Amino acid sequence: SHMSDASPQAAYQDIELTTGSWCHDASVKLRVPAHWILTEHDADFAPAMTAESIETKLRETLLSASIQGRLHPRSRVTIVVDDHSRPTPVGDVLAPLCKILKSCGVEASRVTVLVAVGTHQFRDAHLMNVKLGVLPPGVTLIMPDCRRRGDYVKCGKLRSGTAAHIHRAFVDADVTVAISGIYPHDEVSFSGGAKILIGILSLESISRLHQ
Numbered sequence: 756s757h758m759s760d761a762s763p764q765a766a767y768q769d770i771e772l773t774t775g776s777w778c779h780d781a782s783v784k785l786r787v788p789a790h791w792i793l794t795e796h797d798a799d800f801a802p803a804m805t806a807e808s809i810e811t812k813l814r815e816t817l818l819s820a821s822i823q824g825r826l827h828p829r830s831r832v833t834i835v836v837d838d839h840s841r842p843t844p845v846g847d848v849l850a851p852l853c854k855i856l857k858s859c860g861v862e863a864s865r866v867t868v869l870v871a872v873g874t875h876q877f878r879d880a881h882l883m884n885v886k887l888g889v890l891p892p893g894v895t896l897i898m899p900d901c902r903r904r905g906d907y908v909k910c911g912k913l914r915s916g917t918a919a920h921i922h923r924a925f926v927d928a929d930v931t932v933a934i935s936g937i938y939p940h941d942e943v944s945f946s947g948g949a950k951i952l953i954g955i956l957s958l959e960s961i962s963r964l965h966q
Contacts, residue, residue: 835952
């Protein structure tokens with residue numbers, strides 16, 4: 756934050772913060788009492804990964820013995836990504852991932868990107884274009900509607916008895932990959948990671964699990 760100078764007689768002082776996370780970055784000014792003592796704290800961030808280091812790490816993971824045997828020209832690959840509500844730089848990972856899949860003989864027409872939108876309202880396609888970057892021609896992009904029951908497959912029940920209805924594009928895939936970040940959450944401590952899969956369930960399953 757950046758604090759403006761405030762004289763002892765001033766009743767308020769302004770602080771300026773950045774907002775937007777990954778899209779439509781902007782600044783916002785907040786007015787606070789002048790007697791507040793403001794201290795700026797910043798995280799000790801690790802150096803950002805380069806495009807080359809991201810691709811190298813992906814190759815090490817995807818081409819491990821457990822996955823490489825499942826990747827062949829006829830493989831159907833579904834990549835689940837988190838939606839516009841999270842600042843994960845999906846495009847930085849998705850581009851080299853598609854490049855690696857192609858090097859394994861998997862053509863773009865065999866790849867589906869499934870956005871884990873869950874029950875979130877989505878009206879601005881530009882946001883996802885910024886987040887996903889330029890998809891290779893032929894890649895299928897699906898923004899699922901959790902209310903369209905026919906798009907989901909019942910895959911058994913959880914121990915709680917909740918039926919798991921999962922999107923067909925995920926169930927029918929030979930290889931699945933998820934791209935998601937992990938973020939602080941005001942109700943459950945942390946969110947993201949494996950929780951991304953809730954975003955590709957039917958409304959019935961989401962409602963039971965989320966509550």
